[in-house]
Amino acid sequence: MSSIVFLIQCTDQKGLVAGITSFFAERQFNILHCQQYTDVEIGQYFMRIKLEDEGTLPHEQLEAEFERFAQTVNLSWSVRYSETPYRVALLVTRASHCPYDLLLREYEGELKCDIPLIIGNHKDLEQMARQFDKPFYHLPISKETKLEQEAAIKKLLTEYDIDLVVMARYMQILSEQFVQEFAGKVINIHHGFLPAFQGARPYHQAYERGVKIIGATAHYATADLDEGPIIEQDVQRVMHDNSPEDLVMVGKDIERMVLARAVKAHIEHRIIISGRRTIVFSEGA
Amino acid sequence: MSSIVFLIQCTDQKGLVAGITSFFAERQFNILHCQQYTDVEIGQYFMRIKLEDEGTLPHEQLEAEFERFAQTVNLSWSVRYSETPYRVALLVTRASHCPYDLLLREYEGELKCDIPLIIGNHKDLEQMARQFDKPFYHLPISKETKLEQEAAIKKLLTEYDIDLVVMARYMQILSEQFVQEFAGKVINIHHGFLPAFQGARPYHQAYERGVKIIGATAHYATADLDEGPIIEQDVQRVMHDNSPEDLVMVGKDIERMVLARAVKAHIEHRIIISGRRTIVFSEGA
């Protein structure tokens, strides 16, 4: 079944649900799912509405009519059609566990997106790309060539018509320009439970501090390292007899799961960013 | 802030969200939260809608007008007002951990309900009731007196105007008549992860089977023991070196949490029973 998903945001006001759902009801749309959230602290209203796409209304017309309606109540909105899957680029370096996991989930049909290319600043994962018949671009980086390399990346993103960039343990900090240009379109995985253990070697930091639980955090990349809006986190219990190397190993599974869930939420058009927070509407029906 | 919660169920059809939300919008209600679920397998639509109660419309009138609307689309519905908290009776025997937990949560304001009485088939927990200034009724039971005892319970439930009966490790099976008369109004906690380990001594069964995770299950009581619709479950990892007695101990915490969450969901009017399944709408805003 084809479907259409709208994400909507506006100042909270009476009559919103009725107004929006009536818009679609009048056009004979079957509402498959409708989720909302009101942030009373900031007076903002958020909605995700999923419609059956029976093809009765051309998409352009739907968008034009909805935009007219949106202006009357001052809505921000975006729309995705299930027939146009997200196109996702992977940025990688040497660590293979996260990119492999995403490639397998695309292959298994768990992530309903296309991953048309992989970009690495090292050559190590070229063989992995070949296993999955993906073009691999080797774009090395140094302090001096950072902006050039980013320009090359951007060129590829345009060429491949990319909607979402996933830093699958890329371990580089993107420049402020890059991050602003792709605001809300770059997901990073941090191998620590933010806001604890920011920066380098978080598992070793965690070991030193003697924590009993370690974690990982997927967030949108912003100019402030490890400070972007958090999408998903998970944790695992560890014991005193786990070495820092054990924590790294345990952490790999958390990173895989957390990154996969964050990407899944994004490509199912379930996330709205609100300042430093994210609204992540639940999966399911 | 006073609020009103409607639970609604009907055959799935186009225009439901718009229709229902428009009903409230036309009457100037502020919709605080609106959740829905469509069970496509059985073609049923479920909704929970929470309104701000500004007192503009008398409750009787609201209900009368909604009933007229409901008949046009063939809705089943129920309503609760935050100003009328649920009245909850505890059925207990000798084990104190679950009833104590519920009494404390009432006291702490975590469970926004009234627990006006405690009924025990043994006298052991009379002192606990006294600690919290609750009347305690000792209604012993034997095979011969079962129906008489239940009649005495029912009399108390009526007298105290009880909405919900919680079997807080009561360890007795209620008669079919009782359960049918109070269908959807009796919550039981089973100290096993249903449908595994039904019946007696579930932790000992779990030990014998060598499971690595144990659990507990809160469900509505039905005539079939341990077969009622499940409301909430949780689990805890155990190790080979945990004895059956350890499992009993670990289990007590799971039972407390699971029963408390199930009662909380019920008294927040978040549960709709659908055959053997429950729709439990999420907490929060």
Added chain:
Amino acid sequence: MSSIVFLIQCTDQKGLVAGITSFFAERQFNILHCQQYTDVEIGQYFMRIKLEDEGTLPHEQLEAEFERFAQTVNLSWSVRYSETPYRVALLVTRASHCPYDLLLREYEGELKCDIPLIIGNHKDLEQMARQFDKPFYHLPISKETKLEQEAAIKKLLTEYDIDLVVMARYMQILSEQFVQEFAGKVINIHHGFLPAFQGARPYHQAYERGVKIIGATAHYATADLDEGPIIEQDVQRVMHDNSPEDLVMVGKDIERMVLARAVKAHIEHRIIISGRRTIVFSEGA
């Protein structure tokens, strides 16, 4: 069955397990459980050994003989006898959920210790103490009276022969002298997932940062606030639609569980402090 537990620490060296276990085997002790851990990074060896106490050797003689042995391999050690349960003092302020939980677990036999008194800097929990027939000491505190108040606390601890002080959401910072005098004998519960969200209002901090998981941390109190060795942590998933108040509520259950488990580990003589880390030997057989 009576039992004896030794906690042992020393520089790692060959033959330790054999040497120590032979010491007890030669004296006809049945070893019920023996756990060890070698921290290879610092070259330290840690052991917990649990013996059946059949009364064949007077405790004083056992200790004297073990001390002679310990000197030959330069061991630090401590011993506890199951017949002498820990005596635990509760420090409280206004919040009742943690102290209630501990009192109930003592009552239920889940915590095999004695809680002979409760000390509060406010009077709010006097009624709770009365419910459980415990003496309650009201020792108010102000900036000016801090040291006097602590002196009064210490006097009570001596008078009641206290082994362990539990700050059950006491919300006061103990003085450096106090903490040093009772090093390794004061457990605090912090209502945040350390090292994230140190200091005040951690749930509000967590809400602001938009984390998807919140937690609590039990640790030994040191002069550096929230920096002491961590004993136990746990977490709970939260959603975007949980308000700061919801987080506080969810957090209460995490705090209860985490504090109870930390106290349990301490009174079962299962913890060795090693710098900023703790070795917490597992429960069970």
Added chain:
Amino acid sequence: MSSIVFLIQCTDQKGLVAGITSFFAERQFNILHCQQYTDVEIGQYFMRIKLEDEGTLPHEQLEAEFERFAQTVNLSWSVRYSETPYRVALLVTRASHCPYDLLLREYEGELKCDIPLIIGNHKDLEQMARQFDKPFYHLPISKETKLEQEAAIKKLLTEYDIDLVVMARYMQILSEQFVQEFAGKVINIHHGFLPAFQGARPYHQAYERGVKIIGATAHYATADLDEGPIIEQDVQRVMHDNSPEDLVMVGKDIERMVLARAVKAHIEHRIIISGRRTIVFSEGA
């Protein structure tokens, strides 16, 4: 660092730890880790002891001397050397998620074993095998050819010198002879939380029953389907709005993790089977 792991089992008796550890101490072995468990219900003692292998004693001599010692206290025992990794065969059918996960973990170094061949009763995963440069044997099966096919499998297991067979969602029931011949050497993953939901389509059973948590179970294969000793289990919370298909998807991640952990425990020589139960010694130092 090379290491040696002994797994030991015998009737419980005084002096065991001292006796066994002294055996190794006298031969100048450094004990890296020593774990034990006494099952008091059946009076059995279990031990795992990990030694540094400095090469001072030839393995044959060590085994001969230990066997002489073992006879004096009537021990059962087995030994593994880290320099000889387990050789693991995968049995697969069409589902790729479990075998892919194991292959990646071998590749990533998370599972320190060799997977020298893959056997499938369908051809679907031949391409997966090729990606990882593994020989793939297509051995189709029908009711009539079952024993012949198993004979062909056994021939391959001998030829490739296999220590462990992993049914990575193989979905076939091995014959009683096969299972007995390889007792304790065949691990199966069941896609349900045993003992609930045995047999076919467990996720659909779980949906029908309306459970709030689903799980998967890794166990040793025995002649009784889904009744073998459980090695590892894990679970995931699900919601009323998850369809049976969602449960299948969620379940895939649980299956991957559970099977990988069970295989890891086995190849680290951390498991002793005791009747229907398993002792799984913990990871770490």
